[in-house]
Amino acid sequence: MVNKQYKRKIYLQDKPRGFAREEMLAHFKPRMETERIYSADALGRVTAEPIYATNSMPHYHASAMDGIAVIAEATYLAHEQNPIQLKRNEDFVYVDTGNEVPPPFNAVIMIEHVEEITEDVLEIIEPASPWQHIRPIGEDIVQEEMLFPQGHIVRPVDIGVLLASQSTMIDVIKKPVVTVIPTGNELITPYETASPGKLIEFNGTVISSFITEWGGEAILSPIVKDDPEKIKEALLHAANTSDVVVINAGSSAGSKDYTVHIIEELGEVFTHGVATRPGKPVIIGKINETIVIGIPGYPVSAYLALEWFVRPLVCKCLQIPEPSRPLLKVKLGRRIVSTMGAEDFVRMNIGYVNGEFIANPLTRAAGVTMSLVRADGLLVVSPDQLGFEQGDIVEVELLKPVEEIKSAIVFNGSHDLTIDLLTSQLKKNHVTSKIISSHVGSMAGIMAIKKGEAHIAGIHLLDPETKQYNVSYVQRFLSGADVVLYPFLKRTQGWFLPKGNPLQINHIKDIAKKQAHFVNRQKGAGTRILLDLLLKENEITPDQIKGYQREMFSHLSVAAEVKGNNNAVGLGIYPAAKAMGLDFIPLADENYDLLMTREFFESDQGKSLIEIIQSEQFQTQVNQIGGYSVIKNPEPIYF
Ligand SMILES: Nc1nc2c(c(=O)[nH]1)N[C@H]1C(S)=C(S)[C@@H](COP(=O)(O)OP(=O)(O)OC[C@H]3O[C@@H](n4cnc5c(N)ncnc54)[C@H](O)[C@@H]3O)O[C@H]1N2
Numbered sequence: 001m002v003n004k005q006y007k008r009k010i011y012l013q014d015k016p017r018g019f020a021r022e023e024m025l026a027h028f029k030p031r032m033e034t035e036r037i038y039s040a041d042a043l044g045r046v047t048a049e050p051i052y053a054t055n056s057m058p059h060y061h062a063s064a065m066d067g068i069a070v071i072a073e074a075t076y077l078a079h080e081q082n083p084i085q086l087k088r089n090e091d092f093v094y095v096d097t098g099n100e101v102p103p104p105f106n107a108v109i110m111i112e113h114v115e116e117i118t119e120d121v122l123e124i125i126e127p128a129s130p131w132q133h134i135r136p137i138g139e140d141i142v143q144e145e146m147l148f149p150q151g152h153i154v155r156p157v158d159i160g161v162l163l164a165s166q167s168t169m170i171d172v173i174k175k176p177v178v179t180v181i182p183t184g185n186e187l188i189t190p191y192e193t194a195s196p197g198k199l200i201e202f203n204g205t206v207i208s209s210f211i212t213e214w215g216g217e218a219i220l221s222p223i224v225k226d227d228p229e230k231i232k233e234a235l236l237h238a239a240n241t242s243d244v245v246v247i248n249a250g251s252s253a254g255s256k257d258y259t260v261h262i263i264e265e266l267g268e269v270f271t272h273g274v275a276t277r278p279g280k281p282v283i284i285g286k287i288n289e290t291i292v293i294g295i296p297g298y299p300v301s302a303y304l305a306l307e308w309f310v311r312p313l314v315c316k317c318l319q320i321p322e323p324s325r326p327l328l329k330v331k332l333g334r335r336i337v338s339t340m341g342a343e344d345f346v347r348m349n350i351g352y353v354n355g356e357f358i359a360n361p362l363t364r365a366a367g368v369t370m371s372l373v374r375a376d377g378l379l380v381v382s383p384d385q386l387g388f389e390q391g392d393i394v395e396v397e398l399l400k401p402v403e404e405i406k407s408a409i410v411f412n413g414s415h416d417l418t419i420d421l422l423t424s425q426l427k428k429n430h431v432t433s434k435i436i437s438s439h440v441g442s443m444a445g446i447m448a449i450k451k452g453e454a455h456i457a458g459i460h461l462l463d464p465e466t467k468q469y470n471v472s473y474v475q476r477f478l479s480g481a482d483v484v485l486y487p488f489l490k491r492t493q494g495w496f497l498p499k500g501n502p503l504q505i506n507h508i509k510d511i512a513k514k515q516a517h518f519v520n521r522q523k524g525a526g527t528r529i530l531l532d533l534l535l536k537e538n539e540i541t542p543d544q545i546k547g548y549q550r551e552m553f554s555h556l557s558v559a560a561e562v563k564g565n566n567n568a569v570g571l572g573i574y575p576a577a578k579a580m581g582l583d584f585i586p587l588a589d590e591n592y593d594l595l596m597t598r599e600f601f602e603s604d605q606g607k608s609l610i611e612i613i614q615s616e617q618f619q620t621q622v623n624q625i626g627g628y629s630v631i632k633n634p635e636p637i638y639f
């Protein structure tokens, strides 16, 4: 059968997110079904009815101590001058904690308060009051007492109470069924071999995991190809078997983005496009009584849209309020620009430096999943705002616990593989410590220290005049600041070449001559400064270097780029070349040092870091990488 032609839809709406959500919720009539389940399996489930205790706890009078059960009235005359003797089985019985206190006994005396005359005769010198050290029936739970109202989310302690009172089965709200359909001709499973143009399908599993975490029952459909008939079939089946359907990708304006037309054909579409960045191309519609949501393919957009639109539906089904995140006031380390008319969601790194929470935006690219892994918070810029200035105090939604953010060491500047080793060693020695690093290049690292945004910066900046590393830069840019330069590593810089060096590059002049594709680093990176110096020394201008304008942000990304292109060449450190299996021609040894605020250097965290750096274990690990040597017990340089 020939597929019906669907016209490419180019103009998306810019509907306010709140409006789209309310409109969607108004259309959604949850099934309100309940089910009876074992209390032992009820973790995280929502009670459908008030729950009453089936039995009391304790369900008999129980001794609260190890000792003897007595009749209180028979002990009243006991005192130091008038010890009373008690006969076993007549006046007392031995009881342990939790044993029944049998009638007619009505009090317990702790074993350490009795004197043993013989095994069967004891003496006491203090009276017991009625019911002392006894847990009476129902002390904890009384039969028929209401344990939980309806709408209660069952926690581990709640399960204890349910079982203790023999309320072994309870009625809970049925989990809403959410079917997740990943679409796209280009998608393969993570277990297949990847090749250019083939994308690994992971959104489906992430989306399903979110739904499970929120209390829904996720059904992940197999990948559906960009074929209108196949999509229609999958949507119809899902709509018939679910409360909510999430269809991923194909939501935008691409030539194969049919989803919106198909939903329109099978039901109705309320929204196509919301006024948010990212996350704009969202589709919201309905097939019969099932809400269908098309969420954008880009992972960050997808997960945000899922939280905006699918979570409210799950919560509505479960009749629970939507949780909100804690907020934290932070100072902005950088200016944030936002588009007028759209709500902006900016992933933020937050550091606690010099007693202040400083937040900096992470990449805004919607395809960078690591940004969500790394983000400490989310800054929401409302549609009527053009953004914020550096230094503004703003409120961010927290994605991580504030204690974790507060105890993190903020590392900035140039990236080095040994920093990852340092991070893991620190984590091993001090479980509560961690290093969060953003790789912005040496110069930006110096600036971050200057602005109070980082505790440490890794720097390797060659002064073209003195041919010395780092010191003159710190003097120039941080004069008067209370900082310490800790000499850390010597590492080998050199040319990155595809295996076998196909273009036979042996010198910087060869790069220009042979028109090799050079993979450059960003301005301010130490490696870039080295390159610019080499160009100058050899009287080569940047326009003679192909690829000079395009900048990468780390040694590893340069190496990855060189690996993929036989005409490419890059400049960087040996371990990155080794990691990617490239050829490497050494050029120079450089100093990679750690610039720290003096406050951090002298703090306990600073001291443990230095201790790790100077440990034999760490130095052996670093030597094993190759191309490195850690400087042993250097003199810190104060400015
Ligand atoms: N001309 C225009 N192009 C695009 C627009 C636009 O307004 N005009 N919007 C852009 C925005 S914003 C987004 S977001 C995306 C949304 O695209 P789709 O929802 O149609 O998704 P695809 O194009 O199929 O995929 C985009 C991208 O997402 C990743 N992806 C998709 N599915 C999965 C999956 N199951 N697992 C993991 N990753 C997935 C993948 O990287 C795709 O390349 O459109 C822009 N274009």
Ligand code: MOO
Binding pocket: 276, 277, 278, 279, 280, 281, 296, 298, 301, 302, 366
């Ligand atoms: O709106 Mo898209 O969802 O930026 O990535």
